[in-house]
Amino acid sequence: MLASILFISVCFLAYANGANDNFKGVASLFGSGTLNYRLALTWATVTTLAGSIAALFLAQTLLVKFSGKGLAPDALIHTLPFMIAVAGSAGLTVILATRYGFPVSTTHALLGAMAGSTLLATSGDISFAPLLNNFVLPLLLSPLVALVLAALVYRVLIMGFKRQRIESDLCLCVENPDSLSLAGNANMSMAIDSATVPVLSVDSQNVCAERQASLILGINLQRLRDGLHFCSAGAVCFARGLNDTPKIAALLLLAPGFDLQWIIILVATAMLLGGVFNARRVAETMSHKITPITHDQGLSANLVTAFLVIFASKFGMPVSTTHVSVGSLFGIGLVSGKANTGVIASIALSWLLTLPCSAICSAVISHYLSSNL
Structure with a gap:
């Protein structure tokens, strides 16, 4: 019975994650008019799925961290009610934010859920040192690093394009x-x-x-830029799948009858469905409401986001793709002078509310399960 509830809860969380997160990598493609919504979503779906499958080989450290080890007592994290409360409350928090178009962090929701269940079960006995070092600091620092890096990368690209007009063609020629x-x-x-x-x-x-001179190799700079923009968006989606899949899969490790390969496939499939059917509201926020996006700005934001998330995945740092991508777009908006500070403030507020909302939901679910089992 509990194993079935855990299975459903993890599938629901993966679905909510896909609905809120899948489109974030390709938001610049949609916002800049490079691709329409359907094509951008298709590219996001394919590359996110590839990242989810790659997580089986490249993101083993996150599997351990998001099983709750070190944050809660071992006797607690090896119980099915604890995992059910974490998965269910995180899924509820993320799907609620998706309903209103707020791009929130599944990482943040999972962290709040683990903290809420642990505080209730242990009467406040929680290890704050790993909570701070392994979770809170990466989540706080990553958007700031993304903001600075994206602003710098965008300035470098602009300086390069001023020297060589982007509409012109280059050729390698021989005299x-x-x-x-x-x-x-x-x-x-x-x-x-x-x-x-x-x-x-x-x-x-x-x-x-x-x-x-004889033309040896012709290069259309505009097509080259658009191609790099397209590939960088795919890289962000790949990185997100790589980073988020093990976080969710870790919750099913205790379920009997599943091996790791099937857990990864299950989570990846649920994330795919969530992105296909419920990504539109968050897509509009990320693509059009934070800042107007040009091709150059989208390329800069995607390069920074993909680099930071892949780097974090490799070293087991649970950063949020949401925080990194929003930070990158906001940094570019500050450089261009077109950032929508009102929308950014609303998003930041939703980030602050994610943790306590998820913690309260998790504590309620934990109390209900403990009272009725």
Whole structure:
């Protein structure tokens, strides 16, 4: 009976996570007009699923951390009621935020749920040191780091694009030997030697043609930028799947009859369905309400988000993809002067409420289960 309830609770949490989180990686593609909603969602679904499967091989540390080990007594975390309360309350918190279009952190909800159940079960006996070092600090610092890095990356891209117009084409060209002038050289032998050696250069196609150079490789900078933007969005979704899947899968490790491979597949499938059927409201918030997004800004935000989340996953740091991606977009909005501070304030408030809301729900569920079992 309890194993079945835990199974349903974890599936519900994974569904809520997908609904709230799946679209965040491709929000810049939708917001900048690169892709419409359906195509952006399809790309998010495919790449998130790939990240979820990769979590089986690359994110073992998070599986241990989000089983609650070190935060709560071992005698507590190895009970099914504790895991049911954590999964159920976190799922309720995330799906409620999704209903109103707030991009919240599943990591934050899980942390609050674990804390609430532990405080109730142990009458306040909770280990605050691992809570602070392993959970709170990464969650607090990650959006600030993302904000600064995204602002810096965007400034670097803007400086590069000012030197070379993004609409122009570049080509790698080779100078024809007979086009090199020999006049004005003091040493004729040196001129002859230089005339027989082809000279490679990178310039616009028009300049190459005027110099009668042969086109070797043409590069359309706009297409290159859009391609990088598309790939970076996929990288963010991959990183999110890699980081979030083990957090949720850890809650099913105690369920009998499941091995790790099937747990990962189950969680990945539920996340996929949540993103497909309930991602629209959060998509609008992330894509259009935080700040207007251009191709360059979206590329900058995605590069920073993907880097930080993959780095955190590798070293077992439970950062929130939500916090990182919102921090990146806000940093770019500050640089461009178009950040919607009212929306950011509302999102920040929802982040603050996530932990106590999840903790209260978890304590209520734990009390109900302990009273009726």
